[in-house]
Amino acid sequence: MKYKIQKAKVEDVPHIxxxxxxxxxxxLMLPRVLNEIYEKILEFFVIKYKNKLIGCAALHITWTGKDQEVLAEIRSLAIEENYQxxxxxxSLVTKIEKEAKKLGVEKIFALTFTPEFFKKLKYEVVSRDTLPHKIWTECINCPFFMECKEVPVVKQLK
Ligand SMILES: CC(C)(COP(=O)(O)OP(=O)(O)OC[C@H]1O[C@@H](n2cnc3c(N)ncnc32)[C@H](O)[C@@H]1OP(=O)(O)O)[C@@H](O)C(=O)NCCC(=O)NCCS
Known part of the structure; x- marks a missing residue:
């Protein structure tokens, strides 16, 4: 199957x-508002097949403070059902990891409902308190804040 992974463009936003x-x-994943996707379009990668968007994922860098590891999060990973x-x-996760490494990221993580998928890519399930507090600050805006079922998974890149 001939598909292309590329950086997202503004025209991809409605499809994402x-x-x-x-x-x-x-x-299966957290909702995103249109405005947020436009504002964070530089973080997104998309997969296209015959010019149709069939997948997306975002790379979000988090600086947690001096002397701490530079962390990145994989967000909004999704593949159209017919192409799963x-x-x-x-492939999309591998692309995001490569980009993260190029940027100097040391550790990458995801908060996911599908830890089994990430385990196959050598991510380790960790307990919530091993990740810095800062990454949970956005949770206050999440509809599942009070009953979060996301599992943190982590991979060391360096
Ligand atoms: C999860 C998702 C991104 C996986 O993408 P995909 O292209 O179907 O995955 P791949 O084909 O690369 O699968 C790689 C391996 O993971 C397994 N896998 C895929 N999806 C899985 C899932 N939901 N649960 C457990 N294992 C899964 C596959 O069986 C495959 O295993 P194998 O190598 O032993 O054959 C896709 O199913 C999806 O978009 N799901 C809906 C949204 C979602 O759950 N997003 C994740 C939020 S973090």
Whole structure:
């Protein structure tokens, strides 16, 4: 299957929005608002097949303070249903890891409802208190704040 992974463009935003929120409605991932996707478009990578957007993921850098590791988070990872289980999700994560390494990121993590997928990519499930407090600050805006079921998974890049 000939697909392309590339940096997202502004024209991709409505498609990313649709894809992410389709899965969010099924409680498989967190919802994102349109405005946020526009503002964070530089963080997004997309997969296209015959010019159609079939997957997306974002790389979000977090600086947690002097003398601490530079962390990055994989966010909003989604592959269209008809294209799942073909290795595309894995390829997108690998691309994000490469970009993170290029930027000097030492450790990458995700908060996920599908830890099994990440385990296959050598991520380790960790307890919440091993990640810095700062990464939880956005949780206050999350609809699942009071009953969060996301599992933190981590991979050391350096
Ligand atoms: C999770 C998701 C991104 C995986 O993408 P994908 O392209 O289907 O995954 P891949 O084909 O690269 O799968 C790699 C491996 O992970 C496994 N896997 C894929 N999705 C899985 C899931 N939801 N649960 C457990 N294992 C999964 C595959 O079976 C495959 O295993 P194998 O190597 O032994 O065959 C995709 O299913 C998806 O978009 N799901 C809906 C949204 C979602 O859950 N996003 C994740 C939020 S962090």
């Amino acid at each position: 929005y649709k894809l992410v929120n389709k899965f969010a409605k099924k409680n 289980n073909k290795g595309l999700g894995s």
